[in-house]
Amino acid sequence: MRFGPTGISVTPAERYESAAGNRWPVSIMPAPGELLSSWLHRLAYANGIPPRYFGALLGAPGENWSARLDRALPDRILLVLGEHTHKPLEDIAALTIAPDALARLRLPLRPGSQQTCAPRTQATWLQFCPACLAEDETPFFRRGWSLATRLSCFRHGCRLRDRCPSCGHGLAPFSQKRLVPHQICASCGAALCKRTRPAAAGARHLERLIDDLLRLHAAGHRMAEGRSLPDLLGSACFQFGRRPMSIARLPHRDRYQLFQQLAEGRSTPFGKRRSPAISYWKRVIQAAPTWSGLVTSFSDAVLPRPKAGPCPTTAGPDLADLVQAAARLHQTRQAL
Numbered sequence: 001m002r003f004g005p006t007g008i009s010v011t012p013a014e015r016y017e018s019a020a021g022n023r024w025p026v027s028i029m030p031a032p033g034e035l036l037s038s039w040l041h042r043l044a045y046a047n048g049i050p051p052r053y054f055g056a057l058l059g060a061p062g063e064n065w066s067a068r069l070d071r072a073l074p075d076r077i078l079l080v081l082g083e084h085t086h087k088p089l090e091d092i093a094a095l096t097i098a099p100d101a102l103a104r105l106r107l108p109l110r111p112g113s114q115q116t117c118a119p120r121t122q123a124t125w126l127q128f129c130p131a132c133l134a135e136d137e138t139p140f141f142r143r144g145w146s147l148a149t150r151l152s153c154f155r156h157g158c159r160l161r162d163r164c165p166s167c168g169h170g171l172a173p174f175s176q177k178r179l180v181p182h183q184i185c186a187s188c189g190a191a192l193c194k195r196t197r198p199a200a201a202g203a204r205h206l207e208r209l210i211d212d213l214l215r216l217h218a219a220g221h222r223m224a225e226g227r228s229l230p231d232l233l234g235s236a237c238f239q240f241g242r243r244p245m246s247i248a249r250l251p252h253r254d255r256y257q258l259f260q261q262l263a264e265g266r267s268t269p270f271g272k273r274r275s276p277a278i279s280y281w282k283r284v285i286q287a288a289p290t291w292s293g294l295v296t297s298f299s300d301a302v303l304p305r306p307k308a309g310p311c312p313t314t315a316g317p318d319l320a321d322l323v324q325a326a327a328r329l330h331q332t333r334q335a336l
Contacts, residue, residue, distance in 0.1 A: 024084045031140045035126075036073065036095035037066035038141035041173050043085070051176045066174040067109050067125055070146075071098050087284040097143055101218060103246055104234025105148050107162075120163070123251050124170035128161040129153035134193040148211045148248040149233065151256050152199035159196040162252040166190035188306040202263030203256065205288045212294035213284070227276070236277035238269045263288065 026046040030039045044054035055065030057304040058077050062068065069077065073096050082089045100106065107124045126146055132153060144150055145160065152159050163170055164185040171192075173182035183192050199207075212245065217229045237244035240254050247255060261269060262285050270278050 018319070022083060023086055027085045027087070027231055030087075030091070030095055031136075031138070032138045033142045034095060035070055035097070035143050035146070035241065036092070037070050037174065038182070040066045040069070041176075042138065042140065044288075045179065045181060048179065050179050051182065053175055053177075055174065057262060063172070063175050064109060064125070070096055071100070071109065072096075073098065095143075097146065098219050101228075102147065102214060102230045103232045104228075104246075105214075106146050107148055107248060120168065120251060120253070122174055123148070123249050124162045126171050126208060127160040127252055128192060129158065129160055130165075130193045130195050131156040131158055133183045134195075137322040139181065141182075147214075148250070148255060149207065149214070151207050151259055152204055153251065154208070154211075157204070159199045159256060161192070161196060164188060164190060164192060199256070200260055200263070202289070203259035206259050206263050208286065208293055209284060209288045209291040212291075215294065232277045232280045236270070236275070236281050240269065 002095055009076075024043075024047050026043075028039070028042055028046050040054065040058075041051045049057065051066065058065075058080055058136055060066075060069060060074075060077055073093060078089055081087070081092050085092075097106065107123050107125050107127070127150070128140060128141060128145055128165040132142075132155065147322060150160065164187060166186060167188035167190065169187040171187065172186045176182065176184075179190075181187075184190070185192060213229055232246055234246055237246055238250070240250060240258075247258070252257065258269060262281075262331045271279070
């Protein structure tokens with residue numbers, strides 16, 4: 001619309017479809033390590049659609065629609081997301097946890113409303129670090145938070161949560177009916193950013209060792225005799241309550257107590273039945289107290305730290321010393 005000397009002239013604006021095609025108005029970049037469901041919730045919020053109804057738009061209705069897509073993303077939905085966000089399909093597929101070599105250690109996904117109102121004696125599908133959510137410029141949920149062997153935040157050192165600190169319900173951002181960020185509880189509307197206490201040192205050592213072992217497994221370092229490390233860790237049963245349960249079936253509170261109990265050498269919560277999985281857990285427990293971390297060990301091996309003392313006066317080794325060292329090495333090789 002323009003005002004001119006002869007009156008008001010109206011010029012039709014270019015249609016959105018002509019300017020942007022079938023691309024949605026707002027497209028956001030996935031964060032490093034983000035879960036597909038987390039990115040979908042943020043994408044829905046940015047385009048003005050509550051997450052509960054966004055699943056139906058994608059052709060994936062249901063109360064836990066986005067969490068199911070984390071584990072199995074159909075090609076038709078992948079193509080819809082690529083078409084409307086203009087993101088590479090391989091980048092979108094990389095946000096999922098499927099195919100998943102660590103499936104035995106993932107927190108379980110329950111159908112329907114049982115997920116939201118899961119009793120405190122049951123595991124929920126996802127946990128989170130309140131400090132990370134509070135510090136994120138745009139809060140998002142990490143893939144590593146879906147592992148039952150993760151108990152604390154490696155960045156902040158605090159314990160994770162698997163329930164809303166206000167109402168105690170499990171996370172259900174996929175069922176959020178209001179247009180609010182997904183760090184707001186879908187059940188009571190409270191923020192999830194209430195800080196937790198620091199994790200005990202012994203439990204963190206055990207947790208860090210298991211995480212490093214799983215990283216080696218994911219990198220292709222397999223165990224002998226065809227055994228799978230996630231299967232060994234995930235098949236062991238621990239005695240909590242009336243019946244033994246695997247670690248993925250325990251809520252965060254029980255898993256944290258379990259790691260403390262194992263690290264401190266208190267009464268063993270293993271069941272009466274002995275198995276290779278139990279034996280492997282015991283070996284990991286014995287190695288945990290002296291484990292300094294894979295990153296630290298690698299750095300120390302590759303980049304040895306200088307010894308304490310006065311700085312050397314020379315800028316580097318003398319050339320004559322290098323020549324003599326090379327000659328001695330050549331003589332040693334000839335002798336061998």
